[in-house]
Amino acid sequence: MKLQNLISKIRPLDEAAMESARARQADLTKPPGSLGRLEALSIQMAGITAEAEPKIEHKVVTAMAGDHGVVAEGVSAYPAEVTAQMVHNFLRGGAAINVLARHIGARVVIVDMGVAADFDPHPNLVIKKIASGTRNIARGPAMRREQALAAIEAGVSVVESEIEKGLDILATGDMGIGNTTPSAAIAAALTGRSPAEIVGRGTGVDDAGLERKVGAVQRALTVNNPDSGDGLNVLAKVGGFEIGGLVGAILAAAAHRKPVVIDGFISTAAAMLAVSLAPQTRGYLIAAHRSQELGHQIMLNWLGLEPLLDLDLRLGEGTGAVLAMSLIEASCKILSEMATFSEAGVSDKE
Amino acid sequence: MKLQNLISKIRPLDEAAMESARARQADLTKPPGSLGRLEALSIQMAGITAEAEPKIEHKVVTAMAGDHGVVAEGVSAYPAEVTAQMVHNFLRGGAAINVLARHIGARVVIVDMGVAADFDPHPNLVIKKIASGTRNIARGPAMRREQALAAIEAGVSVVESEIEKGLDILATGDMGIGNTTPSAAIAAALTGRSPAEIVGRGTGVDDAGLERKVGAVQRALTVNNPDSGDGLNVLAKVGGFEIGGLVGAILAAAAHRKPVVIDGFISTAAAMLAVSLAPQTRGYLIAAHRSQELGHQIMLNWLGLEPLLDLDLRLGEGTGAVLAMSLIEASCKILSEMATFSEAGVSDKE
Numbered sequence A, B: 001m002k003l004q005n006l007i008s009k010i011r012p013l014d015e016a017a018m019e020s021a022r023a024r025q026a027d028l029t030k031p032p033g034s035l036g037r038l039e040a041l042s043i044q045m046a047g048i049t050a051e052a053e054p055k056i057e058h059k060v061v062t063a064m065a066g067d068h069g070v071v072a073e074g075v076s077a078y079p080a081e082v083t084a085q086m087v088h089n090f091l092r093g094g095a096a097i098n099v100l101a102r103h104i105g106a107r108v109v110i111v112d113m114g115v116a117a118d119f120d121p122h123p124n125l126v127i128k129k130i131a132s133g134t135r136n137i138a139r140g141p142a143m144r145r146e147q148a149l150a151a152i153e154a155g156v157s158v159v160e161s162e163i164e165k166g167l168d169i170l171a172t173g174d175m176g177i178g179n180t181t182p183s184a185a186i187a188a189a190l191t192g193r194s195p196a197e198i199v200g201r202g203t204g205v206d207d208a209g210l211e212r213k214v215g216a217v218q219r220a221l222t223v224n225n226p227d228s229g230d231g232l233n234v235l236a237k238v239g240g241f242e243i244g245g246l247v248g249a250i251l252a253a254a255a256h257r258k259p260v261v262i263d264g265f266i267s268t269a270a271a272m273l274a275v276s277l278a279p280q281t282r283g284y285l286i287a288a289h290r291s292q293e294l295g296h297q298i299m300l301n302w303l304g305l306e307p308l309l310d311l312d313l314r315l316g317e318g319t320g321a322v323l324a325m326s327l328i329e330a331s332c333k334i335l336s337e338m339a340t341f342s343e344a345g346v347s348d349k350e
Helices: A002-008 A015-027 A036-049 A069-073 A082-092 A096-104 A145-165 A180-191 A207-224 A231-238 A241-255 A265-277 A279-284 A296-303 A319-337 B002-008 B015-027 B036-049 B069-073 B082-092 B096-104 B145-165 B180-191 B207-224 B231-238 B241-255 B265-277 B279-284 B296-303 B319-337
Strands: A059-066 A106-114 A125-127 A169-175 A260-262 A285-287 B059-066 B106-114 B125-127 B169-175 B260-262 B285-287
Touching (some): A069 A207, A082 A169, A096 A106, A096 B319, A145 A231, A180 A231, A231 A241, A241 A260, A260 A265, B002 B241, B036 B319, B096 B319, B169 B265, B180 B207, B207 B231, B231 B265, B241 B279, B260 B319, B265 B279, B265 B285
Parallel strands (some): A106 A125, A169 A260, B169 B260
16 A cells, blocks of 8 residues: 555654764854754754755745535634635735745645635646545545545645655645634544534634534534544544645655644644654654644644744644744754854853 | 933834734735734834835844953853854854844844954954953942943944944844843843842853852842942943943834844843833834743843743844844735735635
């Protein structure tokens, strides 16, 4: 099986490269440890890439889009057609992710994983549509098991194509009206926590909408009874096509020793599925930020990740991930570009 | 008096520009509030610059250096000659601040405010030496009142020259072995908190060094009895030349409606003095990060500022400030470059 083959390629972080990066950090012209998390990041980057001085040249964010049948339950503040409209906005460069990706110099790869509208061909759009939106998870499974596998494999293929063009770091992004609902269902299924602890307001539902959303997640779990020991089952029962695409993207990046910057709530649900399919993926993940969405901290705790930023973001699209990417790039430049004590003729600690 | 004249030019934030930025944020293609602190930052930037869509082209970090007589009390993990050695490292581009400034595209302006060594002329070095290091604050005043005023005015003149070359945002940076000690004394004097609550390990003193440092700050306060109602008196009694330079830099930026990104412990002490001299400066300040240095949170609370980053940094030089600068620039680009709902043909909230 193709996916099992990919998963078997995901190796532990490279200890020798990490040791070498750690030694160099200690010799740079600054008090040891004074650059805090930037130092730790550069060492993790060395372990991921198996390079003592990792370089980031090509930065890529994959904005994966899909629609969700569960929107019929009144779980979103925006109408479902906004998914397709926002894909057009991405293609024209007017969305937040376009602005932030330009700011940090990242390439945006827009992927139709399962939008309920058809797009004309466009040089920046990759069409991997599994179906025109998922089914309503409050009433039955989101998709068939083969579709879940196809979504993951599509995500793998997107990232493998981008690696051929040049990719040194991947940020995950999403677009899909209603997609905080399946993400919450995935988180509840994998952590065993109650929907009320995890479901948040998404793009901004009111109190009644929040109550409908908690109910929809509860029904999704009851009706589908996802098997928390089987990531593919969880994805098929209560997931989404863009979430499946992100799972594949994450697994492919890890298999090719590329760091993955995990954005907010939806991307973190995908990361949980990737880690549940391949636990060794965890070392390749960097959590970008702590989302304002209620259950995000529970999900980060389950993954054992401490996010880099805490800016009250809750937009998705990969916006937090590209901001964090720039910090990760900075950490690598510190490692390779700073002078050492002996090079600079600076006296070390007394 | 020149300084009073400058201070009188510091105006409140521009309400009309802020209102216009707020209205535009609400019309951009994202759920309202979903970019969290980036939205608030862009609105503050509009108020600071009095522009509805502020643009950042020229980013400047001033790395101000000075030596400290209090090093004689054994308060630092590094010998005093490191201040001058690090200035040379800055000039050669090998320090952390050089690497991070290059990463985000900022200009580094290195200023000798009072290093205990003389430098040959260098195109990137501004020499404003007030004296070759301060006197030992544990035994008497750091400097004379005229020197404190001269240090502030030198900082003003550095920033005014940079504004002529092009400066849209200023980051504060410092270099000075021993300078967490006067910074802690300033913080204790202005907040009334005890030295033990504020003094941290700086570049990394051991337990005995920490005890000596708390004692030195305590003696500095007892011997000098700084007047917390008079910022110039506090600077002269327990401050430093680079701290005075930063006070002037902050006041000049505010007077010219330029945002100031405050780095860590030393820069925050300078910001406290600037606010104590001119309370209306506060609106022009953006706190870059929460330093690992013990009393930094107390100082941020006194200023009423919530930092953008929390990355366990404790290096100074302006390193946290330049990282934050990139986020502030991103917030301005979001405001001016994102499409609105009507431009993009995206349906608004139901």
